[in-house]
Amino acid sequence: MATKSGNATALTVLSPIKNGAIGETSLADITRERCMRLPIHEKSPLTKVPNTYLARLFILDDVFYESLPADDAIFNFSDITSIFSDSARKKALPRKDHLKSKYLVFSSNFHGDLDTYLTGMWENWSHNDHQGIQRDVRYIWEHCVAFDKVTDCAAFIAYIKKCQLEASLFFNGSTDDSLQEQLKALYLKQEFTQFAIEHQGKSAVEIQQDFKAFIARVQPDNLTAPTWPPGKSTP
Amino acid sequence: MSNIAGKAYAMNVITPIRWYTTWTNKLFFKAATLLPSTLKGLQTLSLIHYARWVIIPRNGFPHLDSSQPKEDLHYAYMLFFSNFNGSWDQYVDSFTFAIPSGLDLFWKWNVRYPKSVPLTPFHNYIRHNQIDTAHYYNAYPMAASNDVKSAQKIKKALINFNAKSSDKSPEDFLQDYYQLLNDLQHHFGDMKPTPIVSLSSYEVKKRYEQTQF
Numbered sequence: 001m002a003t004k005s006g007n008a009t010a011l012t013v014l015s016p017i018k019n020g021a022i023g024e025t026s027l028a029d030i031t032r033e034r035c036m037r038l039p040i041h042e043k044s045p046l047t048k049v050p051n052t053y054l055a056r057l058f059i060l061d062d063v064f065y066e067s068l069p070a071d072d073a074i075f076n077f078s079d080i081t082s083i084f085s086d087s088a089r090k091k092a093l094p095r096k097d098h099l100k101s102k103y104l105v106f107s108s109n110f111h112g113d114l115d116t117y118l119t120g121m122w123e124n125w126s127h128n129d130h131q132g133i134q135r136d137v138r139y140i141w142e143h144c145v146a147f148d149k150v151t152d153c154a155a156f157i158a159y160i161k162k163c164q165l166e167a168s169l170f171f172n173g174s175t176d177d178s179l180q181e182q183l184k185a186l187y188l189k190q191e192f193t194q195f196a197i198e199h200q201g202k203s204a205v206e207i208q209q210d211f212k213a214f215i216a217r218v219q220p221d222n223l224t225a226p227t228w229p230p231g232k233s234t235p
Numbered sequence: 236m237s238n239i240a241g242k243a244y245a246m247n248v249i250t251p252i253r254w255y256t257t258w259t260n261k262l263f264f265k266a267a268t269l270l271p272s273t274l275k276g277l278q279t280l281s282l283i284h285y286a287r288w289v290i291i292p293r294n295g296f297p298h299l300d301s302s303q304p305k306e307d308l309h310y311a312y313m314l315f316f317s318n319f320n321g322s323w324d325q326y327v328d329s330f331t332f333a334i335p336s337g338l339d340l341f342w343k344w345n346v347r348y349p350k351s352v353p354l355t356p357f358h359n360y361i362r363h364n365q366i367d368t369a370h371y372y373n374a375y376p377m378a379a380s381n382d383v384k385s386a387q388k389i390k391k392a393l394i395n396f397n398a399k400s401s402d403k404s405p406e407d408f409l410q411d412y413y414q415l416l417n418d419l420q421h422h423f424g425d426m427k428p429t430p431i432v433s434l435s436s437y438e439v440k441k442r443y444e445q446t447q448f
Contacts, residue, residue, distance in 0.1 A: 018303075035370045036237070036369045040240065040371075040439070041443060047372075054245075054318045055372045056247070056371045057368070057369050058366055059369060063308070063310075063312055066346045094346050100304040103296070109318065145300050162297060168260070168265075169268060170268075170285070173286065174380050184390065185387050186426070188389055189389045190425065193425055204409035205405045207412060208401070208408045215397050231372065233241055235428075
């Protein structure tokens with residue numbers, strides 16, 4: 001399945017947003033603002049969703065009209081010849097498409113299977129909004145079509161699956177280890193690099209003693225601690 | 236707008252494609268999935284964390300309720316999502332220089348796709364069809380994709396070295412230690428926040444600082 005690459009999974013979700021408005025602000029704009037106001041890095045609610053490598057939210061307002069001439073030999077041919085009528089030449093140009101709904105797009109790259117991941121989203125997503133009110137995942141999807149029927153975890157999983165699109169190709173240029181494993185490895189890379197720099201030119205006895213203390217401190221096999229927290233953005 | 240999270244950039248591109256030619260793109264993607272060796276060119280672009288292509292049939296946009304108007308589209312649409320390190324220009328240009336023919340295959344017959352060479356029309360096409368991200372999360376903002384891959388190698392080597400060499404005599408330990416450093420020399424490197432390379436990343440930094448209260 002193209003949505004998987006080893007243990008890494010690509011989740012692509014398009015949830016239609018209702019076409020209404022609250023006051024003068026469309027529901028799509030309210031949703032966009034909620035996404036844009038989410039705290040970032042260490043404070044993003046996605047730090048709490050286990051095994052999220054990289055994820056994003058945005059609003060698909062419409063599709064794009066390809067009006068500019070380009071290297072499209074067949075269709076440009078009619079543009080440069082005057083032997084066709086205006087209506088025939090216009091018909092050869094790309095058609096204009098518009099979406100009737102705006103869509104909340106959620107795209108995530110994560111480790112593991114989909115049901116476990118979505119359960120983690122439902123149970124752990126939490127952040128304080130700009131007014132300091134604690135919000136869960138429903139706050140982001142609140143204005144999506146039929147989301148008012150989502151009242152529990154099973155319904156959330158079913159809803160997201162209805163909005164899910166299969167990837168035709170998922171390219172993994174990184175690793176498919178669990179996020180804990182990735183973060184522990186990054187922590188070790190940082191620490192061991194520092195160790196190597198600090199011990200240049202020292203004696204064998206000293207390096208060996210310090211190495212043992214180093215291993216006792218960094219605990220390479222212990223994935224839970226010490227390690228990097230998800231979203232860590234400063235040393 | 237937040238296309239940047241630490242060292243990663245989130246690219247979203249949506250392009251129209253004639254519905255009756257999508258089978259060719261799906262075929263190319265299927266071949267690439269079944270024969271990973273065909274993605275060697277893409278793998279040389281080690282700045283990518285994860286990327287994906289999604290084809291939405293013209294009647295394939297999710298329809299959840301009778302209250303939602305049904306889409307009536309002339310074209311199918313191809314979504315491209317990428318998570319990469321570096322600037323927009325570096326990424327798009329590296330695609331063009333590393334895998335121009337592969338790129339043209341993946342975007343084959345997308346409406347008015349100008350081909351990946353020359354650069355300027357290709358830049359214009361991507362910019363025209365790109366959508367900004369509202370919230371972008373990266374579990375390791377200080378790490379590039381190469382750091383994640385290097386870290387995996389360092390962790391494994393460190394555990395093996397500790398098991399095999401830590402209790403040897405100091406002289407033998409030192410010899411193995413130098414060998415370890417020699418083997419890992421391409422994987423070391425201090426990870427720090429990304430330098431401010433653009434106005435966008437400056438804005439992200441400002442926004443981050445505003446949340447630290």
